[in-house]
Amino acid sequence: MTIQFKVPKMACSACGDTITKAVKGVDPSATVRTDLKTKFVEIETQASQSAIAQAITAAGYPVAGNPSKGGGKWKIPV
Numbered sequence: 001m002t003i004q005f006k007v008p009k010m011a012c013s014a015c016g017d018t019i020t021k022a023v024k025g026v027d028p029s030a031t032v033r034t035d036l037k038t039k040f041v042e043i044e045t046q047a048s049q050s051a052i053a054q055a056i057t058a059a060g061y062p063v064a065g066n067p068s069k070g071g072g073k074w075k076i077p078v
Contacts, residue, residue, distance in 0.1 A: 006040055007040070011036070
């Protein structure tokens with residue numbers, strides 16, 4: 001499943017590395033893509049959205065947005 005989060009506090013490549021490490025702690029086989037410009041993180045994972053969101057938040061990077069009801073995507077209010 002693909003999960004997408006907005007991470008407003010993600011500002012540099014070290015932030016992206018920390019987020020990737022947090023996600024890999026939940027699902028070692030996850031694929032993580034970070035976009036520092038848009039502050040979005042896209043994750044291919046078998047773990048739940050809530051488990052991934054909790055791991056990223058616990059690493060010091062709260063996620064923004066609300067889960068949609070389909071497709072494993074998060075809709076981010078603009």
